[in-house]
Amino acid sequence: MGIEAELITAADLPRLEQFDGLLIRDHTRIDNYTFAFAQRAAELGIALVDDPVSMQGCSSKLRQAKLFEAHGVPTPKTLVLTRETLPIVPALLGLPCVIKEPESSFSRGVHCVASEAELVELVTALLAHTPALIAQEFLPTGFDWRIGLVDRQAIFACRYHMVPGHWQVVRDAGTPEYCEGRTEAVALGDVPAAVLASARLAGDAIGDGFYGVDVKDLDERCVVIEVNDNPNVDAGHEDGVAGPELYEAVIGTIARRAFGAGR
Structure with a gap:
C-alpha cells in the first residue's frame, strides 16, 4: 500500500x-x-490508531457504562455498584449476576455470583481496592458477536463461542x-x-478508532457488552472471511x- 513500516x-x-x-x-x-505514546502522537498531530x-x-x-447511557446504547441491566447500592442488586438484576472490576479485560476481573452470600463476600473484598464496580444482569449465550470497526465502519465479524461448560x-x-x-469468522452480510x-x-459512543465490539443477540433484543480498543486480529480467526481487506482497511x-483522503 506504499507505506514504509517500522516496528518500534x-x-x-x-x-516518535x-x-x-x-x-x-x-x-x-x-x-x-x-x-x-498515544498522548504524544496526539500532541504531535501524527495519524493515530488508537487515540x-x-x-x-x-x-x-465505569466510564464506558456512562458513555453507553449517554448515547442510548442498549446494554444488559447495569448498576454502578458501591457499598450503598449493594443491597438492591438482587432485586434489580436478579441472581446470578455479573460483577466487573473497573479495568477488567480478557475475562479477568469479571465474576459471576449465584447467591446473596457470594455477592456480599466478593463485592466487599473488591470494594476494599476500588470505590465502585459494575454489576450487570447475567445473560448466558452460546456465543458473543464480535464486530470489528475502524473509522466508524464495520470491517469484520466473528462469533466468539463460549468455552464448553463455561459462561x-x-x-x-x-x-x-x-x-x-472457538472463533468463527462470519461474512458481514x-x-x-x-x-x-x-x-x-x-x-x-467511544470515537472513530479501531474497536472490537461485543454484542449478545437475544432474539428479542441485542445488547452491547463492551467496546475494546486495539482488538484481537489473529491470522485465520478474525480475518477468516475478510482476508487482506481487513488489514487494508486499518492501514x-x-x-x-496521515496523507489525506486522496491516498
Whole structure:
C-alpha cells in the first residue's frame, strides 16, 4: 500500500516525531507505556490508531457504562455498584449476576455470583481496592458477536463461542488452565442488522478508532457488552472471511489520516 513500516518499542518515544503515523498493537491501558505514546502522537498531530480518548473510554468499565447511557446504547441491566447500592442488586438484576472490576479485560476481573452470600463476600473484598464496580444482569449465550470497526465502519465479524461448560469466552484467564472458546469468522452480510446497528452505535459512543465490539443477540433484543480498543486480529480467526481487506482497511485509515483522503 506504499507505506514504509517500522516496528518500534517502548524505548522509541523520543523519536516518535520522525513518523507520519502510529498504529498501536500492544496492550492499551492508561498505566501502560502505550498511553504515553498515544498522548504524544496526539500532541504531535501524527495519524493515530488508537487515540488517548478511545483508550480512556475502553479502559474503564465505569466510564464506558456512562458513555453507553449517554448515547442510548442498549446494554444488559447495569448498576454502578458501591457499598450503598449493594443491597438492591438482587432485586434489580436478579441472581446470578455479573460483577466487573473497573479495568477488567480478557475475562479477568469479571465474576459471576449465584447467591446473596457470594455477592456480599466478593463485592466487599473488591470494594476494599476500588470505590465502585459494575454489576450487570447475567445473560448466558452460546456465543458473543464480535464486530470489528475502524473509522466508524464495520470491517469484520466473528462469533466468539463460549468455552464448553463455561459462561465466558475465556476460562481461567492468566492461569495454566487457560482455555479459549472457538472463533468463527462470519461474512458481514450474514450478521443480523440489529447486531451491526448496536455495534456501530456503541463504537460511535467511544470515537472513530479501531474497536472490537461485543454484542449478545437475544432474539428479542441485542445488547452491547463492551467496546475494546486495539482488538484481537489473529491470522485465520478474525480475518477468516475478510482476508487482506481487513488489514487494508486499518492501514488505509492510517494513510488517509496521515496523507489525506486522496491516498
